[in-house]
Amino acid sequence: MFGWAIIFLLVALVAAALGFGGLAGTVVSAAQVVFFAALVAFAISAVSGLVSRS
Incomplete structure (x- = not known):
């Protein structure tokens, strides 16, 4: 699950860099x-x- 969160974060960073706010x-x-x-x-x-x- 943490892998998916990292993938989503990377996609968001790429989208932000390309101007897709x-x-x-x-x-x-x-x-x-x-x-x-x-x-x-x-x-x-x-x-x-x-x-x-226990």
Whole structure:
């Protein structure tokens, strides 16, 4: 998932460099959503791993 966030971020940087401001903003928003989804999935995985060990 973090790979997808990095890809979206790179696409946004290229779009911004080429002058596509609206597209860059949209892709940055998508990158943020994927990044935070990955963080939530990691947190849930970490908590479930700690709970299952006890």
